[in-house]
Amino acid sequence: QPVLTQPSSHSASSGASVRLTCMLSSGFSVGDFWIRWYQQKPGNPPRYLLYYHSDSNKGQGSGVPSRFSGSNDASANAGILRISGLQPEDEADYYCGTWHSNSKTVVFGGGTKLTVL
Amino acid sequence: QVQLVQSGAEVKKPGASVKVSCKASGYTFTSYYMHWVRQAPGQGLEWMGIINPSGGSTSYAQKFQGRVTMTRDTSTSTVYMELSSLRSEDTAVYYCARDMTSPWGQGTLVTVSS
Numbered sequence: 456q457p458v459l460t461q462p463s464s465h466s467a468s469s470g471a472s473v474r475l476t477c478m479l480s481s482g483f484s485v486g487d488f489w490i491r492w493y494q495q496k497p498g499n500p501p502r503y504l505l506y507y508h509s510d511s512n513k514g515q516g517s518g519v520p521s522r523f524s525g526s527n528d529a530s531a532n533a534g535i536l537r538i539s540g541l542q543p544e545d546e547a548d549y550y551c552g553t554w555h556s557n558s559k560t561v562v563f564g565g566g567t568k569l570t571v572l
Numbered sequence: 573q574v575q576l577v578q579s580g581a582e583v584k585k586p587g588a589s590v591k592v593s594c595k596a597s598g599y600t601f602t603s604y605y606m607h608w609v610r611q612a613p614g615q616g617l618e619w620m621g622i623i624n625p626s627g628g629s630t631s632y633a634q635k636f637q638g639r640v641t642m643t644r645d646t647s648t649s650t651v652y653m654e655l656s657s658l659r660s661e662d663t664a665v666y667y668c669a670r671d672m673t674s675p676w677g678q679g680t681l682v683t684v685s686s
Contacts, residue, residue, distance in 0.1 A: 491672060493617075500667055500676040501609075501617065516674060550617050552672065559631040561607065561619040561672060 456555050457483040459564035466570040471541050477534040477551030477564050485527050490534035492525060493550045495566075501550060507534060538569075546571040574598035576668050576677040583683045589656040592680045594668035601649035602626040604671045608642060608653045610664040611679075618664075623651055658684045 458480035467473045477492075479485045489508045493501040503516045507525030515521070522539040534551055551564040579593040594606065608620040621632035623642040630642045636655070644651045651668060665679040 495617075500679050501669075503673045503676075506673075552617070552619075554672070559622070560633055561609075561622070563609075563617045563619060566616045 456558045456560055457488070457553065457562055459551055459553065459562055461549075461551060461564035461567045463565065464568045464570065466572055467541055468572045469541055469543060472537065472539040473541060473569065475536040475538070475549050475567050475569065476528070476531065477536070479532050479534070481532075483532075485532050485534055486529065488534075488553045488555075490525065490527075491552045492523075492534075492536045493552065494545075495548045495550065504536070541571055543571050545569065574670075574675055576670060576675050578666075578668060578677040578680045581681040581683070583685065584658050586659055586684055586686055588658050588684075589654060590658060590682050591652055591654040592666050592668075592682070594651045594653070594677050596625075596649045596651070596670070599670075602646060606642075606644075606651045607669045607672050608640075609667045609669055611667070612661070612664040615664075620653070620666075625649075625651060655682075658682075660684050 460478045491506045492504040495501040507513045524537045526535045548566045550566045623630045625644045641654045668677040
């Protein structure tokens with residue numbers, strides 16, 4: 456089954472834009488998967504942000520601001536979560552996940568801890 | 573509103589079993605799959621399995637095959653996750669999540685300690 460790899464940490468300044476990556480393991484193509492993104496703050500359950508498959512097949516979670524957006528980087532075989540206009544409250548752990556239909560399982564990345572400077 | 577309410581924290585001894593409940597409200601229970609995800613202290617998310625509340629069919633992560641059982645009660649709109657042969661490494665917060673989107677339950681801390 457696929458493996459999703461995320462950098463363990465990332466930092467950026469308030470007001471900046473960040474790209475968090477979720478790389479899909481060799482043998483799998485990111486274009487074949489629906490990548491979901493979650494935000495988790497300490498002591499809380501994960502919050503669903505959005506999913507991205509293609510520009511014509513994507514969706515935003517209820518109440519999630521439009522400054523959170525998804526895309527793919529085919530050259531890196533990775534899903535991307537972009538956060539624009541970074542705010543202090545965006546400091547959190549971010550996880551990507553996907554459903555693998557062949558094995559009927561869900562795979563999560565290890566998570567990225569985002570620090571807002 | 574749509575919500576999932578889980579049962580309270582549990583403390584179990586190694587070798588015991590635990591059964592966590594997740595009661596759904598605010599939507600048609602049988603229309604959405606339910607997933608179980610756990611998170612050990614300071615660690616990432618780990619998917620355990622999925623249940624179709626409509627027919628009761630399940631699919632489990634290979635790691636938990638033979639130790640986990642997911643069931644549902646349509647009369648109370650509740651899904652259950654039972655984990656057996658508990659060991660210290662099973663200490664974690666266990667979440668139910670509708671369709672891997674929203675909502676998620678508030679989490680149930682299961683502590684395994686002798």
